Amino acid sequence: MSELEGLKVELRDLRRVQEELMAQQVSSVPNSSVQRVHISAFNRSHPNLWFAQIERTFRLNNIVTDADQFDVVATHLEDETLLAVEDLLLHPSNDNKYKALKCRILEKFGDSNQSKLQRLLKGDEFVGMKPSDILAQMRRLAPDQDDFIRLLFLQRLPPTIRP
Structure with a gap:
C-alpha cells in the first residue's frame, strides 16, 4: 500500500472516531423541555400577568429547577429590563435565583x-x-x-x- 493510501485510511478512521464521539456527546445531553418551551416576550406594562403566564408554562413543561426557570426568564427580557437586573444576571446567587429575579422585575416595573x-x-x-x-x-x-x-x-x- 502506498503512503498516500495509508494516509487516506487513517483520515477515514479519524473521521469515523470523531463522528462516534459527537454522537455520544449528543446522546448524553438530556432532552430538556427548556429547549422546546415557547415564552412570549416580557410584557412591561403587565409584569404580574407575564409571570403568571410563564409560571404556568413552567408547570406544563415540567421546568422545576430554579436554575432553569432563571435561565428561561433571563433569555426573554429586552434591553431595558436586562439593565434593571444586570447585577443578578452577571453574579447570580447559588439559590433562589428565579425568585430574586422575579422580585426585582416586579419591584421595578410592577404597580405597587x-x-x-x-x-x-x-x-x-x-x-x-x-x-x-x-x-x-x-x-x-x-x-x-x-x-x-x-x-x-x-x-x-x-x-x-x-x-
Missing part, C-alpha cells in the same frame, strides 16, 4: 398596591370606557375588594344606568 389604589380612586383612565371594561379594569386594580369595587363602579355609572 398604593399606586393601583390611587389610579382606582382617581378614575381618569375609565373615561370613555364601556361599563363592562370599567368593571374589569377596577377588578384588575383591586382584585380582592369586591364590595369596594361594587360601590365605586356604581358611582361611576351614569345616573340613568345605576338603577
